[in-house]
Amino acid sequence: MENNTVISIQNLIKRFPVGSEFFTALKDITLDLHKGEFTGLVGPSGSGKTTLLNIIGGLDSPTEGKVRVLNQPLNNTNHNExxxxxxxxxxxxxxSYNLLPVYTVFENVELPLILNKMNKEDRIQKVNQAIEWVGLTNKRNSKPNMLSGGECQRTAIARALVHDPVLVMADEPTANLDAENSHNIMKILTKLNKELDTSFVFATHDEKIMGYLKRIIRLEDGNIVDDKKIKKENI
Amino acid sequence: MLFKIALKNLLGARLRTFLNVFVTCISFFMIIFITGLYDGMRQHAKQVTIDTEIAGGAYWHPLYDPSDPMVFEDSHSTLPPKIKDLVNDNKAVPILVSQAAIYPNGRIMPVIMKGIHPSQNIVSMPTNTLEKNKDINIPVLIGKGMANNTKLNIGDSFTIRWLDSDGTYDADEGTVVHIMDTENFKLDIGHIWIPLKKAQKMLALENEVTYVSYAIGEKKIKNLGSWIHRDVDYLIQDIEAAIEADKPGNQIMFTILLSLAAMGIFNAQVLSIFRRGKEIGTLMALGMTRSKVVGLFTLEGGINAVLASALTLFPFGLIFWWTAEHGVPMPMDYSEMGFMIAKQLMPVYSFSLIATTTVLVFFIVIIVSYLPSRRIARMKPTNALKGKTSI
Structure with a gap:
């Protein structure tokens, strides 16, 4: 595995029980993702992109194959790890943003830092910075039900980035947004990808965001059918 | 960290928190209130017996047994000097007990006839009404229950027949001078009260009495001869025994109330936790471990119980205080049924009742918060994220 490889997948198979049968959602997937990449897992519904994203994120387990994320073999790690x-x-x-409805924008963004036991002063500074990145400073005390869909997603982005992660996974981040908001969100993510050198992996079938991706991995029926890197000078 | 998040969750979810806390609070209130009423009823029965019958204790003739009317005709004598001194100092009231029969409205009814000093103030009975009507041959004081049973009213006369000390049956006319409204059915049902001197004269037992009740605070007299001292503990032992016999019933009632409370709290907590499946999935995705998710929701339940205790203290505390001060009116008079239940029932909220209820409800809340959150935390995060939660 190269030094800048953040995700390494070898011969990944994922099966789900469906009644007495098994449905194979991912069939022998092998791929590497590198630091700072802005990658899209693209494909129609049922192609396996969300399943792949969940396995990378450690939210689901592979049935077969090896998955290493940030140099950690996910096959051998327990829930806590x-x-x-x-x-x-x-x-x-x-x-669908998954913001906690009873929290304000500030509190939602603050949550990962609380979970990481960061002290209060640093937390406030980091949260304010993240909220500023996504342009929600004037909404910091609003609750999700007072925000538009675009604002909710920007809050979710701030929450995903506030603790300086190495890897950000986005599952259909623009699916609930109109074209203008989708572009705004992608512009923010592209900018943060450049500034923070954070790797992004998207699961999407939204054509609007294809133009922002630096690498497109196309999935069909659980197989990778295409994997291409796109050179972009200015987005 | 968990405490901070739990507190934030509870304070943020205003209505949901309020409803959960309110359900728990209602449970606290109902258990404490109903058990308090029950305790109050039992304590009241004991207190009424002491106030109206026992006072500080009694000295009995050696043959006297209140549960055996056959010994009444032999259980009387003059008082030992020391007890007589107590009576003369108005610190004790002598009572002469005998069997009799009355004929109200043409019917015969066996009764216990008790002669009591009308001017006594040792036991709480309106005996002074017996001396207000000196022109009446035999003034009789009866209870409300007795009046109902015999259909006697104030001023009604009826024949009293008794056996005097010479073994001769005698009869005369008694007149109801007062109907007392007592909660102690033991003074009421099957009893007639007449002035002591009159009773002694009727029974030809001059200066003889059956027992003496002495004032609260009086010390026990030694060297009584054959007379027997009965303290309050002895005299209320039948009530204590009844209370003791009633304990399993009380415990069952407490358990039923607690179970109802547990079901209410469980419903509220389960609904609340399972509605938050997506939130739990999100917390897991953000890196919260399963044990911490369980801990968070259990802690929320615990804080919920603490808030409920506080809420119970404030608005419901006022109800507790008011009912303890003013009592709860009962819809009917139970004394005729042989229950010593006050018309205005005063609940007793003991520290042990409040502490036991608080601890038990607290544990119930913790358990009913722990169980569903443990179950939901076992789910795959991907399912929780989609809100695919089921009980």
């Missing part, structure tokens, strides 16, 4: 990996080095962005 995977939780620690997510807490320290990963950020998640969900399609």
């Amino acid at each position: 995977r939780a620690r990996l997510r807490r320290k080095y990963m950020g998640f962005i969900f399609q």
Whole structure:
């Protein structure tokens, strides 16, 4: 595995029980993702992109094959170790934002830092910085029900990035947003990818965001059918 | 960390927290209130017996046995000097007990006839009404229950028949001078009260009495001869025994109330926790371990119970105070049924009741918070994230 490899997957197979049968969601996937990459797992519904994302994030386990994330073999790690990996080095962005409804924007963004036991002063500074990145300074005390979809997703982005993760996983981050908000979100993520050198992995079938991706891995029926890197000068 | 998040969750979820706390609070209130009423009822029965019958204790004729009317005709004598001194100092009231029969409205009814000094103030009975009507041959004081049973009213006369010390049956006319409203059915049902001197004269037992009740605070007299000292503990032992016999019933009632409370709290907590499946998935995705998720929700339950205790103290505390001060009116008079239940029941909220209830409800809340959160935390985070939670 190269030094800048953040994810290394070899012969990954994932099967789900469906009644008495098994459905194979991922079939012999092998790939490496590198530091600072802005990668999209692209494909139609049921192609296995979310399953792959969940396995990378340690939210699900592989049936067969080897998965190493940030040099940690996920096959041999228990729940607590995977939780620690997510807490320290990963950020998640969900399609439906998954913000805690009773928390304000500030409190939602602060949560990963509390889980990482950061002291209060540093926490306030980091949260304010993250909220500023996503342009929500004037909404820091608003609760999710007072925000638009775009603002919710920007809050989720701030929450995913506030603890300086090495890897951010985004599952259909623009699926619930209109075109303008989708572009705004992708611009923010692209900018942060450049500034923070954080690796991003998207699971998406949203054509609007394809243009922002630096690498597109196309999945169909649990197989990688295409993997191409795109050279971009200016986005 | 967990405490901070739990507190934030509870304070943030205002309505949900309020409802959960309120359900727990209602449980606290119901258990304490109903058990307090029950305890109050039992304590009241004991207190009424002491106030109206026992006072500080009694000295009995050696043959006297209140549960055996057959010995009444032999259980009387003059008082030992020391007890007589107590009576003369108005620190004790002598009572002469005998069997009799009354004929109210043409019916015959066996009764216990008790002669008591009308001006006594040792036991709480309106005996002074017996001396207000000096022109009446035999003034009779009866209880409300007795009046109902015999259909006697104030001013009604009826025949009293008794056996005097010479073994001769005699009869005369008694007149009801007062109907007392007592909660102690033992003074009421099957009893008639007449002035002591009159009773002694009727029974030809001049200066003889059956027992003496002495004032609260009076010390026990030594060297009584054959007379027997009965202290309050002895005299209330039948009530204590009844209370003791009632304990399993009380415990069952407490358990039922606690179970109802547990079900209410469990429903509220389960609903609350399972509705938060997606939140639990999110916390897991953010790196919270399963044990911490369980700890968080259990802690929330614990804080919920603490808040409920505090809430119970404030608004419901006022209800507790008010009912303890003013009592709870009962819908009917139970004394005729042989229950010593006050018309205005005063609940007793003992420290042990409050402490036991608080500790038990606290543990119930902890358990019903722990169980569903443990179950939900065992789910795959991917399912929890999708909100795929089921009981």
